[in-house]
Amino acid sequence: MDVVKELKRLIKIKSVTGSEGEIGKYLFQRFKKLGCKTELFEVDKSRFNILAVIPGNVNAKLGLLFHAHIDTVPPYKMKSPFEPIIKDNHIWGRGSVDQKGGIASVITAFENILSEHETLTSGVGFVGVIDEESEHRGSMFLKDMDIHADYAVVTEPSGLKLGTGCKGTMPIKIMVKGKASHGCRPWLGVSAVEYCIKAAGEITSMDFPVHEIKGIGKTRATINLGIIKGGVAYNIVPDECILWFDRRLIPGETQEEIMRDIHGIIEKYNHIPDVYVTAEIARPDWNWEPIKKRGLKPALTDMDSEIVTAVKNAHRSVLKNETKVYFTDGYNEMDFLINDLGIPAVQYGPGDAGLCHTNDEMMDITQLKNAANVYTETIKTLCR
Ligand SMILES: [Zn+2]
Known part of the structure; x- marks a missing residue:
């Protein structure tokens, strides 16, 4: 499936915070069908975190972990929140930017790696968490999932800029x-x-x-x-x-x-x-x-970290330009990866963050495709 179809499929599955059951199960099946080792964790009643892994053939520790939240805010007054509309090189729908675009790009990157029969020394993982838009129960649960990874990418929308920290x-x-x-x-x-x-x-x-x-x-x-x-x-x-x-x-x-x-x-x-x-x-x-x-803590990954270099290089090789590195005044769940799991993490994802939670939420298709390719390159750099 291409990344556009992948995203359309995800938008159709309503997953407003509190009702993430269906999307959790869908992602479990989707990653399993790709050939990943897949696991569901019931964090709250019928609300699951999902972990999908392409194992490496040498190291038990993952070389790279992608993180995404699988819940969305309510549709509010959005016109067609769960029937995606494609117009002017954009996909409209609730969650298209925040942040099912990131999830679709990861699925496509995993599909690329598996279909190219890449041999990975260290594995690559995807963790989808519930409840980001409310009490962060999904990311609070990460500590109980026994995840070990060298580096992580939070796939929240950043307009393909590279965030190394948050307040x-x-x-x-x-x-x-x-x-x-x-x-x-x-x-x-x-x-x-x-x-x-x-x-x-x-x-x-x-x-x-x-x-x-x-x-x-x-x-x-x-x-x-x-x-x-x-x-x-x-x-x-x-x-x-x-x-x-x-x-x-x-x-x-x-x-x-x-x-x-x-x-x-x-x-x-x-x-x-x-x-x-x-x-x-x-x-x-x-x-x-x-x-x-616990609260929501500030987090920062060192500019010299290998994950910063890897994403920068992957971006350059796919887009033929330099990404902008920034520290955000906003908050995101890289906090949990950095502060609770000790995994150096960055934020890099498709979509304009200014459109999150709005009635005009729409994903730029070019960015979506580029994100999938940058993720693929980053996996190859850090896991091969
Ligand atoms: Zn988000």
Whole structure:
């Protein structure tokens, strides 16, 4: 099957986060039919991670592992989310970019290797994980899958640019409780909104560290105050107010240190009568304790790593131009590969990341084909 057909087939299998059962089973069969050693892991009820391997004939450790998430966001108002449409050299459909294009390219690369009867010294693997768009249960489970690999490629869309690292992200919710009273007698109450404003000012004006990334440049930690919510009427002293921040972490930062700093700021308010302040790591869609505890960490692979060189060279040989190497302000699951499994990983995938989660999600067919060829070349470099 060619890579376009491969992607069309994947789009037709609805796999919104929470219902990844069918796509997991499909991928299991698809890779098995290609001739891979294939395994399903039930991570959550009827939701599977899938591992497919072309074994090497010398080393037990894989020379290269491709990683992809198999869930998508909901269709929202997309016109034809699960019946792919081909128009102007693009394939439209939910997941076409995020990130079934990456999966289709890996399937095609594996098919190339197997049909060319390549002898691999070290094996090559593909791991498909559930739940990336929510609580990251699939990648949290990687530790339990007994995967050993020299290098990894996260196949999330990068427009065929080469990402060597990502920031971590930490959703912080601060709740202030005060004491209500009528607006005509404010001295009888304590305004939660006023204390929130003070705390917000202190938190957003903290010193945020900068990290110099070799070969790329400086990156800075940031904070965004996305939500401030409090008060019921203009003439009532508000007794509750919520702040919700998005703190982005650079390499070297941990969420424990950041929470310690936040607590250092808010602690003093707790000594004021009728004021009660709490801070926690919270996201509206996170109920699962293990992910709150672990968090989403920053990750970085060294510029001199062999995986960076291999993908760069493969890109050059297929596209006859140089790929751009970057560090992303966004987050991606290379975090788990680098920080939990100790596998140097990069992000390289087809598609415009700006189209993820939009109603105009569409995959550039040229990029899709190029990605399959770059993956094929990278396998040959690292596994032969
Ligand atoms: Zn994605």
